[in-house]
Amino acid sequence: MTKTRSDEEKLLQAVAFLNAKVLGLILGILLGLVIFIATNWLLIKGPQVSESGRQIVGPHLQLLSQFFIGYKVSFSGSIIGFLYGFAIGTISGSLIGWLYNRIVNIRHRL
Amino acid sequence: MESESASLNNNKHKKVVIIGAGPAGLTAAYELSKEGLRSVVLEKDSVVGGISRTVNYKGYRFDIGGHRFFTKVRVVEDMWEEIMGDDFLERKRLSRIYYKNTFFYYPFRLPNALWGLGIGNSIMIVLSYIKSQLFPFKPEDTFDKWVSNRFGKRLYGLFFKTYTEKVWGIPCEEISAEWAAQRIKGLSLLEALKNALIQERPSNKDRVVKTLIDSFHYPRLGPGMMWEKVSDTVTSENSEVILNADVEIIYTGSGKVDKIDVLVEGKIQEIEGSEFISSMPIRELIQKLEPKPPKEVSHAADMLKYRDFLTVSLIINKKDVFPDNWIYIHDPRVKMGRIQNFKNWSPDMVPDQEKTCLGLEYFCFEGDGLWTMSDRDLINLARKELEIMGLVDAREIEDGSVVRMPKAYPVYDSTYLDAVNIIRDFLSQFRNLQLVGRNGMHKYNNQDHSMLTAMLAVKNILGGNYDLWKVNADQEYHEEVLGDKSIEPKDYKELSKTQPLVPVAVAQGEGGVEQTIISVFAGIDKLALALSVGAVSGGAIFIATILLILKGGSVVGPNLLLLNQYFIGYSVSIEGAFIGLGYSFLWGFIFGWLFAYLRNLLTGFYVYRVKKSAELSSFRDFIDYI
Known part of the structure; x- marks a missing residue:
């Protein structure tokens, strides 16, 4: 005779699955926004004087251009940065979700 | 069409014998008469209505206990209204608890309860409740521990102990905790979570509260009026209701009930029928069987109290x-x-x-x-x-x-369930006998529940296949009866919320909202999330390092190299890419595990809080179900 599971048992035994696409989209939007806002924040803050006496805007964030070709600390750069951030966030989130679901499937033999 | 008409003709020749003219027996007779089937109702007493009768003493009418008419089962409500018409009054409910010369509104109203108990007592109740949450009784095996663990020992002592012991005649320390847990079965955790997440529209919520707690329907001359009217209706439809008819012997043979010997006005009458519905106490039913059932079955019947x-x-x-x-x-x-x-x-x-x-x-x-x-x-x-x-x-x-x-x-004592199962198993061989009602099934059914079992019994006679024992006991079963349009599946589900104790554990339906709620509150697999976050972050550092190496230049990746302040041994090189992968995997793993752990902890806390809050809110009408 099969024992009927109680609500508590059902909840305790349930394992969550992640929606890889949604997780990717969320991480993509978040990362894209972080780069977009960070870039524009530096633009609003204005330039700072370097050791050599030059006025430069966001020298450290500018380093992102090593990976994000075409990116610079400017408004147009912030849009390019958003797109790069969105792409990387989406790929990473989807990958995390996909891997997580695969591991859960293996661990719980579903 | 031909088979339908043949089945109808077949049914017309059926004669149904019903034992007991209480709500279940008379409902069965009423439903049969609507289908054009003849029935004979045998009532041991001199009046109809069973425990729902109304006694008339010098023009003063009184019930055997008060019988509120409220139900969430539409077919039952329809029958009440059909029979009672304008004599079905809507009454406001006012009930209180009398304790030590003080009246407490019931369901409880906080200001009145605090005033009645006094500030000192109220503080002690709160402290006692906190203590019960921090140091609950273990094991939670008796009624007193079960209630104390949920409402605090002091509230238990004030509002549950004396009354429960009066009603059941057993010390609370000897009543099984399971008994109380069954009461709270209407309080589903999933339902509580659903309510917490999806707020009911105030108008709808108000209506439900009003219907179930603050008001009820009642026949103008008491519940007996309802059953007298039903009795009159069925007798006018060519059926019989025989009062003072004491069932003496129930003859069985060849897998069915053959006939019944009934003592009426000092003479034995032989009543034959093709179908039999019994609402008489199971214990008596077994004692009246001829030939006598096996000893094990008779012993089980004697165990019922x-x-x-x-x-x-x-x-x-x-x-x-x-x-x-x-x-x-x-x-x-x-x-x-x-x-x-x-x-x-x-x-x-x-x-x-x-x-x-x-x-x-x-x-x-x-x-x-x-x-x-x-x-x-x-x-x-x-x-x-x-x-x-x-x-x-x-x-x-x-x-x-x-x-x-x-x-x-x-009485639901420690032996009753086994005894009922033995009897059910034995009686299942008689294919033309169905048990209905409260004593007929030895289930603490309200009037509407008893009526529903009778309605289903009639449907079985007409060719249906309903398991009456599952009504109000197994909600998954309730989902299965979708085929019958006259009885909505929600009728069965809703019924359980308004019923007193029923022994069988109830399972929530697996589909729809419940499933969504389970998936929302399901735990995240910590290891799986740790591994996946670790793998992705490790991979990201690895790819970033390799990209810089491929890009080349006089100084390769001076900025990414700064990572070696945290990742000792890391460099922008092939070897460094693997070291970075290892470090990043480790940190990603820790982050993922911690995230899942904290998310599960906080979700668990939320679920616990909703459960406790729902349990505490059940205090409001707990006594109605004792």
Whole structure:
């Protein structure tokens, strides 16, 4: 005779699955926004004087251009940065979700 | 079409014998008459209605216990309205608890409860509740521990112990915790979470609360009026209701019931039928079978116990005694369990509006001291107890009457479930016998539940295939009866929320909202998330390093190299890419695990809080179900 599971048992035994696409989209939007806002924040803050006496805007964030070709600390750069951030966030989130679901499937033999 | 008409003709020749003219028996007869089938109803007593009868004493009417008419089962509600028409009154509910000379509104109202208990007592209740949450009784195996763990020991002592012991005649320390847990089964965790997430529209919520707690329907002349009308209807439809008919022998053979010997007015009558529906107590049913059932079955039947009940009705020469429909008496100084004020149920229950008729209810066992007391002594006891409580001046009591009701409540002791299962198993061989009602199934059913079992029994006679034992016991089964359009599946589900204790554990439906709620609150697999976050972050550092190496230049990746302040040994090189992968995997793993752990912890806390809050809110109407 099969024992009927109680609500508590059902909840305790349930394992969550992640929606890889949604997780990717969320991480993509978040990362894209972080780069977009960070870039524009530096633009609003204005330039700072370097050791050599030059006025430069966001020298450290500018380093992102090593990976994000075409990116610079400017408004147009912030849009390019958003797109790069969105792409990387989406790929990473989807990958995390996909891997997580695969591991859960293996661990719980579903 | 031909087979349908053949089946209809086949049914027309059926003669159904129904034992018991209580709500279940008469509902069955009524439903059969609507289908054009003849039935014979055998009632041991001289009146119809069973425990839902209304007794008439010198024009003063009183119930055997108060019978509120409220149900969430549409077909039952429809039948009530169909029968009662304009005589079906909507009444406001007012009930209180009497404890140590103080009245507490029930369901509880906080200001009134705090005022009645006093500040000191209220503080002690809160402290006792906190203590019960921090240090609950373990193991939680008895009723007192179960209630104390949920509401605190002090509230248990004030509002549950005395009344429960009066009703059931067993010390709370000897009542199984399972008994109480079954009561709370209507309080589903998933339902509580759903309510917490999806707020009901106020209008709808108000309506539900109003329907179930603050008001109810009631026949103008008491529940007996309903069953007298049903009895009249079925007899006018060529069926019979035979009163004072004591079932003597039930003859069985070849896998069915053949006939019944009934003692009517000192003579044995032989009643034959093609189908039999019994609402008589299972214990008696087994004793009346011929040939005798196996010893094991007879022994099981003897194990079934009942709680009996007597009402002392007093006619008071006073227009208004108290405004309540009924009062729960928790006061240990008196033996009575409840007082009904029938004029407040319906003004027509008394012939003279200047007077009042009170029903003082005593729970007892057949043959015990209360049961065997003379009517005169019982009336004197009632008079004395009313004076102790200061409710009525004894000089205002004009007259009184006593009604004893044996087998009012089936007792759920530690052996009853096994006994019922043995009997069910044995009786299942008789394909033309169905058990319905409260005592007929030894289930603590309300009137609407008993009626529903009878309705389904009739559907079975007409060719249906319903398991009556699963009604109000197995909600998954309720989902299966979708085929029958006249009884909505929600009827079964909703019913369980308004019923008293039923022994079988209830499972929530797996589909729809419940499944969504489970998936929302399901735990995240910590290891799986840790591995996946670790792998992705490790991969990201690896790819970033490799990209810089491929890009080349005089100094390769000076900025990414800064990572070696945290990742000792890391460099922008092939070897460094693997070292970075390892470090990043480790940190990603830790982050993922911690994230899942904290998310599960906080979700668990939320679920726990919702559960506790729902449990605590059940305190509001807990006593109604004892």
